[in-house]
Amino acid sequence: MSPFGQQLRELRRARKLTVNQLAVYSGISSATISKIENGKRGTPKPATIKKLAAVLKVPYENLMAAAGHIQAFPEEIREASEGYQSVYEIYQTAVTRGAEHLPIFNSQKWEHLSKQDIENLSKYFDFLSSEAKKRASSS
Template sequence: MDNSSFGSYLKQIREQKNWSINQLADLAGISTSQISRIENGKRGVPKPQTIEKIARALNVPYAEMMDRAGYLRPEENQQTPEWANSRDKRDFKKMLEEDGELMFDGVPLDDEDKQRIKDVLTGLFWEAKQMNKRNPVAPDDRRNRS
């Protein structure tokens, strides 16, 4: 989905509720200028954390907004970005499969919360991988980072 499509989708939901940009921004805890840039396609698709705030404010299912934003869900045959090589795909699969008991404050998370965490991790993982491809670290630098 391109930036303007997600922005149009967001604007449509906001207008259906008869909310101003200010109202949505206040309820979501993000700036009015960020909402405006998203709706007008002048900003990239928001990060999963921002989408979660907007989804909560609008009372729209988080998974629906993530799908509309073009984020991938693990159960959808895990398509990967075009630039990802086999090593990247292996790393991602390993990250998702290392699935111990997820807890918050001593309480196990339910399946919906686990899925939210996986969605956020998916976005962050591919974003970090892409940034590393743009700014490769020399082999000597990797050893010095440890």
């Protein structure tokens, strides 16, 4: 088994997906996925890796590095990339709920906030989230 194949199998299993499920969700045949995992197929092309990364919810760059297509990023860059991905997912959720117009998504609004202001925002958001969960569980 190749290191990439082993990593692919571990990621798939961590997401509790079968080879067939990963195949359906990614559009890559189950035979191809099986061959990759078992080291019986060469390094996947970037397009294949992109599909796998999307389904497995891992940064594309990480899988590209694991496959040897690019040099691995230093840990600080990888963490920043994952942070940006989280922010992007939050923004996507806001867009689907019609909330992208809120001032929290305006970077200019953040320029003058102090560390204490940001901590207060965080506490308030936690409070709102907690209240929403309570409402959802009581209905």
